[in-house]
Amino acid sequence: STVPEAPAAPIGPKYKEEEEKPHATVSKPIKHSNVHILPQTPQLIALLTMIRDKSTVRGDFIFYSNRIIRLLVEEGLNHLPVISSSVTTPIGHTYSGVKFEGKICGVSIMRAGEAMEQGLRDCCRSVRIGKILIQRDEETSKPRLFYDKLPEDIAQRYCLLLDPMFATGGSATMAVEVLISRGVPEERILFLNLIASPEGIRSFAERFPLLRIVTAFVDQGLDEKNYIIPGLGDFGDRFYCI
Ligand code: URA
Numbered sequence: 619s620t621v622p623e624a625p626a627a628p629i630g631p632k633y634k635e636e637e638e639k640p641h642a643t644v645s646k647p648i649k650h651s652n653v654h655i656l657p658q659t660p661q662l663i664a665l666l667t668m669i670r671d672k673s674t675v676r677g678d679f680i681f682y683s684n685r686i687i688r689l690l691v692e693e694g695l696n697h698l699p700v701i702s703s704s705v706t707t708p709i710g711h712t713y714s715g716v717k718f719e720g721k722i723c724g725v726s727i728m729r730a731g732e733a734m735e736q737g738l739r740d741c742c743r744s745v746r747i748g749k750i751l752i753q754r755d756e757e758t759s760k761p762r763l764f765y766d767k768l769p770e771d772i773a774q775r776y777c778l779l780l781d782p783m784f785a786t787g788g789s790a791t792m793a794v795e796v797l798i799s800r801g802v803p804e805e806r807i808l809f810l811n812l813i814a815s816p817e818g819i820r821s822f823a824e825r826f827p828l829l830r831i832v833t834a835f836v837d838q839g840l841d842e843k844n845y846i847i848p849g850l851g852d853f854g855d856r857f858y859c860i
Contacts, residue, residue, distance in 0.1 A: 621839040621847055629660050642667075643848075646816055646836040650823045654697070656689055656834045666835060669812075670850045679856050680733075683782070683812070686834050687737035690810045694778055694832045695741060697808055698722065720776055723769050725750060727781040727793050730854035734780035734810065748772065750796055752789040761788045766796055773801030776808065782853045784811040784833065785844050787818035794826055804828040813849060815840050 625646060628639035644658040656662055668674055668682040700716035707713055724738045724747040725731075735747050748768035755762040769775065777797055781790055790809060797807055805828040814833040817840055822831065837846045850856065 624838050627658065629658075629663050631660065645834075646838070648816070648819055648836055650819075652827065652830045653819055653823065654693065654830065654832045655836060656693055656832075658835075662686065662689065662834060666813075669856075670848065672851065676856065676860055683733065683853075683857060684737060686812055687734050687782075687810075688740065690734075690812065690832055690834060691737045691741045691778070694808050694810050697830055697832070698776055721771075721774060722776045722778060723748060723772060724778045724780055725768065725772075725793065725797065727752060727779070727789055728765075730782050730857065731780040733782060733853070733857045738778060738780065746775075750793045752792050754788075761792050763792060763796060768797075768800060772797070775802070776806045777802050779807055779809045780811075781809070782812045782857075783846060783849070784809070784814035784818045784822075784831075785840060785846050786815070787822050790818070790822065791825065794829065805830075808832060812853070813837050813846055815846050 624643040626641045627644045628636050629642045630639040642663050645655050648655065665682045665686050669679055699719045701719045703715050703717035705713050705715060722742060722745060724735060724745055726735055726747060726749055728749055728751040738745055738747065746769045749766065751765040752761050752763055779790065779793060784790060794807060798804060804826050807829045809829060809831045812834050814836050816836055819831060819836060837849060839847050841847050
């Protein structure tokens with residue numbers, strides 16, 4: 619195979635010696651300041667193991683995917699600006715904290731990206747969520763924009779772009795171009811995905827150097843049908859159908 623070998627690491631808490639810990643494949647590292655890979659914790663690796671397993675049934679696939687989506691959203695929110703906020707506690711003392719500054723919105727790339735909407739809503743009450751439908755044109759086999767519905771004031775918002783599988787990046791590139799054409803500055807776009815391919819990340823980082831990517835895992839590569847390897851198959855089918 620031409621796909622480079624995946625890195626393995628001992629996984630587990632400190633109560634065991636390193637050499638006694640099980641080894642698991644961890645994310646490929648990516649040296650780019652705008653690519654943020656979730657910490658490869660035992661929890662995350664166990665959740666990914668569940669959703670990658672072809673024998674995992676749909677109910678479990680949804681449950682464990684939702685846990686990873688929650689981690690991605692929480693990490694994504696860490697990349698939004700905050701301002702100082704001092705509050706008084708019930709016992710009359712001051713606590714110097716922060717609060718979020720600025721408005722956000724979600725934008726899901728249909729259909730699979732819609733699976734990430736609830737995770738965003740769970741963290742950001744009444745968040746506005748737009749949608750973009752991009753499909754491969756049968757004749758040209760290039761991605762084509764079929765539909766979009768985005769908040770009118772999207773240019774004033776930080777955008778969390780949602781798509782679970784970042785393979786070639788064809789649809790995501792088109793989605794980002796739609797957002798930029800509506801006035802969203804590249805640096806206010808965060809692309810959240812569960813599994814990314816090194817090819818997709820590389821092409822994105824070159825094309826949109828200011829956009830931030832938050833992913834749970836960078837896999838080994840793509841197969842001849844542009845499925846991510848080892849991946850988890852078709853995310854939309856597993857979340858919605860099978
Ligand atoms: N979309 C998926 O659902 N899975 C892949 O592996 C690639 C794209």
